[in-house]
Amino acid sequence: MSADSPLNVTINDVASAAGVSRATATRALKGEGRIADETRKRILETAERLGYVPNTNAAELAAGRTGTVGLMLRDASNPAYGRLFSSLQDEAHRRGLDLVTVTVGADQQGAKQVDALRRLLGMRVAGLIVATGGVNTDQLEPFAEQVPIVRAGRMETGGRIHAVYYDEQTHGRMLAAHVLELGHRRVAVLAGGADVSFTEQLRATAMRGTLADAGAEVTMIAAGAPPEDGVSDALEAVRAGATAVMCASDPRQLAVLRAARDAGIAVPGSLSVTGCDGLLPGGDLLGLTTVRIPVEQVAAAAVEAMQSLLAGGAESQPVRRGFAGELVTGSTAGPPGR
Amino acid sequence: MSADSPLNVTINDVASAAGVSRATATRALKGEGRIADETRKRILETAERLGYVPNTNAAELAAGRTGTVGLMLRDASNPAYGRLFSSLQDEAHRRGLDLVTVTVGADQQGAKQVDALRRLLGMRVAGLIVATGGVNTDQLEPFAEQVPIVRAGRMETGGRIHAVYYDEQTHGRMLAAHVLELGHRRVAVLAGGADVSFTEQLRATAMRGTLADAGAEVTMIAAGAPPEDGVSDALEAVRAGATAVMCASDPRQLAVLRAARDAGIAVPGSLSVTGCDGLLPGGDLLGLTTVRIPVEQVAAAAVEAMQSLLAGGAESQPVRRGFAGELVTGSTAGPPGR
């Protein structure tokens, strides 16, 4: 059946319209193999004229390989993931890698995450970049020997899975050191609980370590996912004597700042606040004290790793690269008040 | 060849391991057609045991249809697109639609955009949601009769392409009315030029119209893509007597606020500033005066439209639904100073 509309045009239509065989048409379209210049041109023109759009499903099935890399992404409304997403895309474009993305809501259970994983694997992607904490090593490992898997943003312990990650320990320590240097000795640390955010836990634990090592008194507050969660506990701690609240993320920092404003607590006069991420547009105007996480570096390194894995075959050692960001000193943290 | 690793397991392996034919295996796996309960269970178990991951490429090729909807997205580092992206994903998940996303950098030329379009079409997606201005009606039209196309976020004039969009005219008018109400009569409007952002142009034009109709004196400033662009021109206009700068986007508003701060101009004392988008986390703390665009509504309506198009076949009339957001009055705009 011939073409009534572009998407129904097959390579057969192109071939017969150009008066050649399917194989020749393939060669012309792919620009490979020996083919007469004139024939190729004719075929290309015919394809163009017919509006031929190659069916990549069929092509990849026949060729037994795929040219695209799958990206598993966590909810992009979080600025940190949104930026990571677009940086990954940019870098992939730059390097000529095709990316297809599927996302999984931040809240979604393991089942959904595995769903997304299977969708990508079902497409037989050539590689996998995983930018969500929701899927764990055990779920990834079985596929690691077939397709290179790079985790982006977070450390990975699985032996066959590569990782390019934020050095969150350092971030936590940098912030804690800053707070200590300002003179604080009673500090509340507000972070999502272990079940909520692994990243925040990493940061919070590092903060606590550094603070405690310096002899400061630390109150740990474990919150749920919504940034407003645990804020009242934090203010409680402040009333009980804490002079600083260290948040494990900038959205939480915003929530604390709001609450402080509403409660008439002067920042940084009576209360110092810190966050982590450094990605909020306008964060400078707010004077947020935070760490700017190295999104672009992580993205670039992740894509680079993927590309070399795709090219070079399996390495003996998994890639492991961590990146630390920079402290952004703002006006939300100062010396302890009163 | 039998299975050495999950992704190499084919339905043939499952079928023979379970002692049935391929056809029966398909029935069991898809849960359709007549099949003995016991057989099905056995096949399902076998598939599970072997770690079978169906090859969706092959499945869709054979079935002649696709279950996934393609999403073309503009650079997600812009908060407006990041939010739209995650809202679209959420809504798609909710409705059980599978989405695969490809992005195109905001800066990229037409060629790249068409590339992305062809990649999606090459996958023979069942539908297309277009959330980037970079691809125009003419490029979309040829495919519109094969696959439903819904543009999300921006109006569309092509007869066969559906659109769910922000009512930017109303947004511009709302903001202008607010500024007028505050008493401003000399206003600068700062927006990306026609070649930079269609959306900003729409907003800016509406602002100018409303302002001019009320007899205000309007200075239009056309800027490049970077938010800092044109800011100095805006301040120039302020020195020349304008009492308000209306920005066509929140990032531009931030840029103006920064510049005003650096120049020692009091906001809103000597200068009122407005933006548009209302999506910046922390915008409330900054007191941004803006319009919160109805991202969630647009996303929901776009996905809903897609779903009904997928189900119901072609409608006679293209979908056309516009949504307006709400004015957010902040502390960056007040009565004209002095």
Next chain:
DNA sequence: GTGAAAGCGCTAACAA
């Protein structure tokens, strides 16, 4: 209720 067989659109040897 199950199997056999004919493709889906394309690629890749291998011949010619």
Next chain:
DNA sequence: TTGTTAGCGCTTTCAC
């Protein structure tokens, strides 16, 4: 340089 011929992994009539 080009055509012929097998498939890729799966779905789907149509018989049995």
